[in-house]
Amino acid sequence: MPGPGEFELIREYFGSRFNTGARQGSDAHTVALGIGDDCALLNPPAGKVLATSVDTLVAGVHFPAAEDPFRIACRALRVNLSDLAAMNAEPLWFTLALTLRDSDPQWLEPFARGLAQTANQYGITLVGGDTTKGPLSITIQVTGACEQPLRRDGAGAGDRVFVSNQLGAAAAALPLILREVDGSVTQMEQAYAAYHFPEPQFAVARAIGPYASAALDISDGFLGDLGHICEASGLGADLDLDNFPVAELARSMNGETALETALTGGDDYQLCFTLPEKHLQTVQKLQLPITAVGRMRAAAGIQCSLDGKPWQPGATGYRHF
Structure with a gap:
């Protein structure tokens, strides 16, 4: 019928x-x-x-x-x-x-x-x-x-780079969702939540709206999306990855490569934003689920360091074509 x-x-x-x-x-x-x-x-x-x-x-x-x-x-x-x-x-x-x-x-x-x-x-x-x-x-x-739109082109040299919550869960979830690998009950619950029910970060955006200089959501991988802010603002960035917020599912599924998953995996839909130094203490007092991961700089390109040494992942993020 x-x-x-x-x-x-x-x-x-x-x-x-x-x-x-x-x-x-x-x-x-x-x-x-x-x-x-x-x-x-x-x-x-x-x-x-x-x-x-x-x-x-x-x-x-x-x-x-x-x-x-x-x-x-x-x-x-x-x-x-x-x-x-x-x-x-x-x-x-x-x-x-x-x-x-x-x-x-x-x-x-x-x-x-x-x-x-x-x-x-x-x-x-x-x-x-x-x-x-x-x-x-x-x-x-x-x-x-x-009333206070957050654009990609407003970052300034010296601004701090922040991300909201943790990254890497959705990318780690995909093999579980596709049944390419087996996972525990806890891992499957985390996978479905991360992949199918990402949380738009309205509360964080409202809180940082008066203070942030640039922002975007992380859909194609943190490094690739930060690159869009860099390009739009005519800047580069220095990142310190020692305390980068990697999601538990990425750690449990990807082990030693969990950091790379968090940096390049995509589908997180968290916020990446830049914050002028003069607003740092004000925003820190808001006790938001955010982590400072680097600074914007005048020279182009994104440079990463881990354990005090230069470090680069094998990829930068998802490519549509």
């Missing part, structure tokens, strides 16, 4: 379970018209800058095609929300373009449930999108609003 058609699919799975009406709080009534017309009608919050980002996730490239659709949906929206967090933007709206091999209700129901649960958790409203037939891919565009 064939599944629902396009408009029935939209109504059944992406209609009433999402909040397409007024938002609560200071941004109330930003959605004048949501799903169901040619365009959504949106009211930008007064006095704020809009931040928007779009990402496409392709089955077999960005997630295992046979994975639980609930987890696929949670991951798809969370990694997009991470871009808003990196810009210090509060989430407002998102659109979904979904390409499906067929309109299978057994796949659509958990996918829509995971998407709605994540959207409601982070207070973002689905306002439109598109569905079409083809190889499975998910494109999500998110829009948020900010």
